[in-house]
Amino acid sequence: xxxxxxxxxxxxxxxxxxxxxxxxxxxxxxxxxxxxxxxxxxxxxxxxxxxxxxxxxxxxxxxxxxxxxxxxxxxxxxxxxxxxxxxxxxxxxxxxxxxxxxxxxxxxxxxxxxxxxxxxxxxxxxxxxxxxxxxxxxxxxxxxxxxxxxxxxxxxxxxxxxxxxxxxxxxxxxxxxxxxxxxxxxxxxxxxxxxxxxxxxxxxxxxxxxxxxxxxxxxxxxxxxxxxxxxxxxxxxxxxxxxxxxxxxxxxxxxxxxxxxxxxxxxxxxxxxxxxxxxxxxxxxxxxxxxxxxxxxxxxxxxxxxxxxxxxxxxxxxxxxxxxxxxxxxxxxxxxxxxxxxxxxxxxxxxxxxxxxxxxxxxxxxxxxxxxxxxxxxxxxxxxxxxxxxxxxxxxxxxxxxxxxxxxxxxxxxxxxxxxxxxx
Amino acid sequence: xxxxxxxxxxxxxxxxxxxxxxxxxxxxxxxxxxxxxxxxxxxxxxxxxxxxxxxxxxxxxxxxxxxxxxxxxxxxxxxxxxxxxxxxxxxxxxxxxxxxxxxxxxxxxxxxxxxxxxxxxxxxxxxxxxxxxxxxxxxxxxxxxxxxxxxxxxxxxxxxxxxxxxxxxxxxxxxxxxxxxxxxxxxxxxxxxxxxxxxxxxxxxxxxxxxxxxxxxxxxxxxxxxxxxxxxxxxxxxxxxxxxxxxxxxxxxxxxxxxxxxxxxxxxxxxxxxxxx
Numbered sequence: 001x002x003x004x005x006x007x008x009x010x011x012x013x014x015x016x017x018x019x020x021x022x023x024x025x026x027x028x029x030x031x032x033x034x035x036x037x038x039x040x041x042x043x044x045x046x047x048x049x050x051x052x053x054x055x056x057x058x059x060x061x062x063x064x065x066x067x068x069x070x071x072x073x074x075x076x077x078x079x080x081x082x083x084x085x086x087x088x089x090x091x092x093x094x095x096x097x098x099x100x101x102x103x104x105x106x107x108x109x110x111x112x113x114x115x116x117x118x119x120x121x122x123x124x125x126x127x128x129x130x131x132x133x134x135x136x137x138x139x140x141x142x143x144x145x146x147x148x149x150x151x152x153x154x155x156x157x158x159x160x161x162x163x164x165x166x167x168x169x170x171x172x173x174x175x176x177x178x179x180x181x182x183x184x185x186x187x188x189x190x191x192x193x194x195x196x197x198x199x200x201x202x203x204x205x206x207x208x209x210x211x212x213x214x215x216x217x218x219x220x221x222x223x224x225x226x227x228x229x230x231x232x233x234x235x236x237x238x239x240x241x242x243x244x245x246x247x248x249x250x251x252x253x254x255x256x257x258x259x260x261x262x263x264x265x266x267x268x269x270x271x272x273x274x275x276x277x278x279x280x281x282x283x284x285x286x287x288x289x290x291x292x293x294x295x296x297x298x299x300x301x302x303x304x305x306x307x308x309x310x311x312x313x314x315x316x317x318x319x320x321x322x323x324x325x326x327x328x329x330x331x332x333x334x335x336x337x338x339x340x341x342x343x344x345x346x347x348x349x350x351x352x353x354x355x356x357x358x359x360x361x362x363x364x365x366x367x368x369x370x371x372x373x374x375x376x377x378x379x380x381x382x383x384x385x386x387x388x389x390x391x392x393x394x395x396x397x398x399x400x401x402x403x404x405x406x407x408x409x410x411x412x413x414x415x416x417x418x419x420x421x422x423x424x
Numbered sequence: 425x426x427x428x429x430x431x432x433x434x435x436x437x438x439x440x441x442x443x444x445x446x447x448x449x450x451x452x453x454x455x456x457x458x459x460x461x462x463x464x465x466x467x468x469x470x471x472x473x474x475x476x477x478x479x480x481x482x483x484x485x486x487x488x489x490x491x492x493x494x495x496x497x498x499x500x501x502x503x504x505x506x507x508x509x510x511x512x513x514x515x516x517x518x519x520x521x522x523x524x525x526x527x528x529x530x531x532x533x534x535x536x537x538x539x540x541x542x543x544x545x546x547x548x549x550x551x552x553x554x555x556x557x558x559x560x561x562x563x564x565x566x567x568x569x570x571x572x573x574x575x576x577x578x579x580x581x582x583x584x585x586x587x588x589x590x591x592x593x594x595x596x597x598x599x600x601x602x603x604x605x606x607x608x609x610x611x612x613x614x615x616x617x618x619x620x621x622x623x624x625x626x627x628x629x630x631x632x633x634x635x636x637x638x639x640x641x642x643x644x645x646x647x648x649x650x651x652x653x654x655x656x657x658x659x660x661x662x663x664x665x666x667x668x669x670x671x672x673x674x675x676x677x678x679x680x681x682x683x684x685x686x687x688x689x690x691x692x693x694x695x696x697x698x699x700x701x
Contacts (some may be wrong), residue, residue: 086590100598
């Protein structure tokens with residue numbers, strides 16, 4: 001177990017294109033770090049540089065206090081789960097898991113013990129003698145994890161391990177990975193483009209865009225205090241709505257009426273003209289269902305609903321709006337960068353599932369203005385980000401993590417202690 | 425598939441099989457005919473005769489045939505082994521590494537493969553005589569390598585390309601050196617490719633006539649195809665057709681056996697289960 005420090009890592013390909021550009025990131029011992037971003041953002045390249053499958057153009061990669069830039073993958077003692085599992089088809093499941101141990105010339109007894117341990121954890125016992133070709137996708141995935149956990153690696157690296165599984169299995173394996181990591185308390189770097197995995201698994205999430213780090217923070221901070229338009233748009237599903245807004249003193253004029261800003265945020269946006277307001281779908285509500293006590297905290301506006309989607313536990317309404325040409329272009333660029341396609345400017349609004357708002361009719365909505373963020377459309381910067389509140393969220397998360405890791409370690413110690421007592 | 429279509433498929437298949445096997449049946453039938461029976465104008469021999477076989481295995485032609493059989497086996501097996509081993513390394517490099525001159529190597533290999541043998545056999549004959557390789561095993565193994573290597577490199581690099589890169593990277597992360605990853609992961613996965621290549625290479629060497637007849641003069645190195653051409657009848661009025669047919673049947677047997685042994689190893693899709701899907 002070790003920490004991983006990256007210092008101004010750059011990866012340039014032959015044509016001079018920087019796939020990873022000046023990335024500095026510290027991953028603490030036992031931390032679960034997620035690398036996330038749209039396709040082509042350099043997240044996999046960064047992971048492959050950590051493990052040593054990709055050369056580092058410049059910068060320092062330090063694992064457990066030693067610089068490993070020039071070390072071969074086998075000397076770094078990391079284990080990795082590949083996107084397509086990369087199991088050895090000519091070997092049985094048992095031999096697949098035992099493979100790293102055999103290379104390390106571990107004694108036969110030790111191999112048997114360790115493989116059985118890994119098989120216990122991953123419930124692979126009845127499959128040990130089978131060949132990978134005869135296993136289902138989820139079982140292959142577990143074998144790949146078994147091969148990773150069977151030796152005492154410094155860190156686990158996952159390269160989109162769940163992207164080949166169907167949705168249901170993905171959910172199960174996700175919790176399985178979370179449980180495994182908490183239990184083993186091993187430093188983990190996990191690459192994904194999936195929102196849910198990023199938000200649920202990570203202690204901290206690193207959002208990458210075109211090879212550059214945008215923000216490294218706990219999922220909560222990313223969600224509530226995004227640093228720019230890109231992070232705000234990337235994190236959250238359905239995504240944050242961006243509305244054009246004009247500043248008039250401490251109010252913003254948007255297609256959905258005026259939004260009052262508090263003093264701090266009003267000061268932050270003073271002097272600007274055209275801005276983008278970021279409002280998460282759940283900050284909206286059907287006005288008729290809002291408590292009288294809550295009502296004054298936001299603003300009420302009327303809009304025509306285009307489409308509604310009722311999902312049982314929640315309901316989404318789509319409200320089209322007009323935006324100036326320049327803003328439309330910006331939003332189209334942003335959504336293309338986020339791997340999605342915005343065909344029209346519309347807001348996605350989450351309303352209570354009992355709401356009777358109907359498609360094609362005008363309806364009254366309430367908008368909670370306390371949590372809206374205001375972005376500069378030119379630079380994409382979040383003008384109203386409360387860095388302190390964000391840092392506090394991440395600090396709380398890291399406290400939780402440290403506690404969990406310590407718990408996991410003391411537990412595993414007490415287990416091995418029991419073993420010893422039992423053996424005696 | 426409808427009934428009608430099925431019938432057409434069966435008929436088509438039978439026609440092709442008969443067309444392909446007819447010459448072989450003819451040779452078998454010839455080899456079983458007594459010398460007097462050869463020109464009887466019938467497809468089947470009037471009576472089974474093992475005379476031709478005894479002639480080449482124990483009789484007068486055995487001096488010619490048996491050493492040739494030994495030579496053929498030895499030379500072809502050695503040439504195949506060397507060519508497979510070299511091709512394995514070359515193909516691996518071509519499939520995996522990016523080095524200057526890769527295209528050149530591949531196109532040169534192809535050029536060598538399509539170069540007419542007849543045009544180099546005469547210079548080779550002179551050269552071999554001068555450096556003492558004429559009528560020796562190495563004297564045939566070396567030209568056979570030039571026949572088998574290009575095709576081996578091409579087929580094997582196609583097989584190597586199909587092995588996912590990740591297999592090897594996974595092995596390296598698991599703690600293997602490049603050599604260990606090659607030996608423990610890539611070679612077992614490429615085994616079907618290696619066997620296929622070996623069979624093709626063996627056939628090419630086994631079937632060669634031109635080098636065999638030109639670069640040998642005695643039974644020290646003369647391979648079977650060349651020896652067959654030198655068979656003579658019991659007298660100058662008797663055609664050695666029967667003996668040649670019998671020898672042809674005998675030299676076909678190892679090839680058939682080889683394919684039967686290895687066809688189990690040539691299972692497509694051995695990499696099944698390595699990756700998703």
